[in-house]
Amino acid sequence: MATIKDLSLKCGVSVSTVSKALNGYKDIGEETKRNILKAANEIGYFPDSNARALKTKKTYNIGVLFSTMFNHGLRNEYFAHILASFNEYATGKGYDINFIEHNVGDRKMTFLEHCSYRNFDGVCIACCADFFDNEIQQVVNSKIPVVVIDHIYNEAISILSDNMEGMRQLTQYIIDQGHKRIAYIHGTNSSVTHNRLVSFYQVLRENGLTIPNEYVVEGIYRDSDTSGLLTQRLLDLQVPPTCIIAPDDYSALGVMNTIRRSGLRIPEDISVAGYDGISVAQALEPKLTTIRQDTDRIGTEAAKQLINLIERPMVTSISNVYLKVSLMKGSSVGYVTSTELNRPSRQSIVD
Amino acid sequence: MATIKDLSLKCGVSVSTVSKALNGYKDIGEETKRNILKAANEIGYFPDSNARALKTKKTYNIGVLFSTMFNHGLRNEYFAHILASFNEYATGKGYDINFIEHNVGDRKMTFLEHCSYRNFDGVCIACCADFFDNEIQQVVNSKIPVVVIDHIYNEAISILSDNMEGMRQLTQYIIDQGHKRIAYIHGTNSSVTHNRLVSFYQVLRENGLTIPNEYVVEGIYRDSDTSGLLTQRLLDLQVPPTCIIAPDDYSALGVMNTIRRSGLRIPEDISVAGYDGISVAQALEPKLTTIRQDTDRIGTEAAKQLINLIERPMVTSISNVYLKVSLMKGSSVGYVTSTELNRPSRQSIVD
């Protein structure tokens, strides 16, 4: 690759002058500057990123930290989509992205060590199996600018898909369709799960509904088999629910399969809802009733906030940004008629 | 971060000695070496990657090049899974991965410029909308070690999911189930599509089957709506097929929806097959008959070959590696009984 020295020879000026011209310093002659820029374009000159980083301590590299466990990381569609838009925004601002890993060759590094080894300008933490992991905390507590997705730390900017609001909209919609016996198979415990649960109960309460404890069970995100099994148990209850909310769209497939295997129809006999709004949910029939999380905006917003924090630390506040979700009505949640409402089995539950 | 100088002061030796000890040079005293290694571990010292790269021209960074178009890149499950395993292998060998992009900040770069700007040790090209793109060719023809997934260039190592073999197995299985009127909605033209088509026709011929031209139509990968529309046309034919092969599993959803909307059952009335073996295909009912592409091995193998090429260029041959696929029988392709075989409508087609 051509170096700054090649360019300086070609232009007949010193490397200092070239460097300043390229970096927009004011104290350079108009014509000199024009010449240098022209020559740089001609030979396709770009400053070597390593040399520049060594001097300036700025790499224009952002580290992305995520769990690589089964069903996590790149193999998780929700995260992969967020990463795609994160990358697109960052790239437009001149930042490349890197994955933060534990081991580099034969030596193990902590996440923070990896960050200083690579001199990342900032870090995005997302899709972690365990946000309380000690090594992750280290990164959050370091000097490196950090943005976190779907979790709140005091010390970092958080981008959150509005889970309280999402669950509120979904639950309210189901209730508005006449359902009173609503079951919720939720995902493994986390702050996301917690907020959804709180919101679920809250909306039930606001509508004067109570449900039996057996209607709320713990499943596993993105595990349709588990959700299928749990669905069977719900169907076997003496008074089964009229609607089942799955942990996510993918798991909803397991719920639907089990229901159909029992000879029941969706949504005529029993309704199903998901969460996420992944594409496959909309290719199913009936189309899944779900909450769409705006992965594009989550990724874009995370990148934007992080780059602001990197470039203008003093005017960027450490805040929590909640992103809107939207209800996708689909047709897997049916309308419960008043006849059904009068069934004794239901009455015994409602009050 | 601690520098090599800090470490040399702590150990009371020169930086040269520290550097050599850390890099496994032989001409260092046993005890000196032990001391240095111990101290390095204590303070969590890692050489600054930029400084090292500047001197050695080795970054331990691999660039990954892919299209970011709709339905491509990270938003494509097939590619995201390959990338995940590629990253896991590379990381274990000490390489981090970076995405290769067009624009860096306000200035546009060609892909090759981005590679030299970042000094990538090697490049993996995958999942491109257009492998004949001029900028991609530039990278392939450069001095940088390159591995390509699912496409063959003369100048680079190729890792290929065996599409000929996959399509062979799938088609043969369908024929073995008694089908003779098999339709194929294939994806947009590419070498992958071409090979699958060639193989499809070849197996038909080997089995003494011919199909009408209308049975082979061009769809779009991962576009279930288009596949749904094309399915409708196939169903409307005077002599419709008994089995439809979709471009991929995701598109198969569209095929299935259209079939069901027509009041037909799968597989009793008509059979469906996909391609890819993505997880959702196995969560459907009936389970989709499909070919599983081994994304784990593709990613791992690509990383392995690329790193070999980087580290031992003289003993690594530029070859094409074909990876095995496997048939997932599922239950969306049914058995066609002999009664059905004797139907006049079929006979008129077969010979």
Place this chain on the structure above:
DNA sequence: CTGAAAGCGCTTACAG
């Protein structure tokens, strides 16, 4: 076995 010195390709005070 150890260390002084040069140099990788840049940027940036500083002097002129």
Place this chain on the structure above:
DNA sequence: CTGAAAGCGCTTACAG
């Protein structure tokens, strides 16, 4: 307005 010089943190011939 321009350029010489120092230095970012390393590695690696080379000398001793």
